[in-house]
Structures are given as structure tokens and as C-alpha cells.
Amino acid sequence: MKPLLALMALLTLSACAADPARLAEMDREKCRSYGMKPGTETFANCRMTLDVERRRENRRALDDAYFASRIGPYGPYGPYLY
Secondary structure: OHHHHHHHHHHHHHHHOOOHHHHHHHHHHHHHHOOOOOOOHHHHHHHHHHHHHHHHHHHHHHHHHHHHHHHOOOOOOOOOOO
16 A cells, blocks of 8 residues: 555646756747747857746745755754743
8 A cells, every 4th residue: 555655646746847958949939939049149048047937936846845854844943842
């Protein structure tokens, strides 16, 4: 039962992962919508900026999850014992 549950969890999480090819296509379309032409330096800078922003967002989400797990349910000062 546990291996089946672990497999189901893994499949669920893998469905949430972003497909790099899909992300690249979305970035290309976004930069084209801004009026930039593929193959130019401004287009490459646009793609790079979108990638950096995505990485920052991912890092911020990971940091938030980490710090939330470190604080626990009682907040930063722990449970109040009277």
C-alpha cells in the first residue's frame, strides 16, 4: 500500500513540474508580443530577463516554504506554556 501511495504522490508532483520546452515557447511568445524580433539582442535579453524573473520567483517560493517549516504552527516564539 505504501509503495502505491508513494507512486501516486510522485505522479501528482511530476504533473506540477514545468516543462522547459513549454516555458521556452511561452517566453518566446511573450517577447514577440512585446514587439521584439527573434534573433536580435533585445529578444535574447527579453528571454533572459523572463528566465531570471522565473528563477527569482521559484527561489522566493522555496525560501518561504523553508522558513514557514522552520517557524512551525506556533510562530517564531514557540508555544506559550503557562
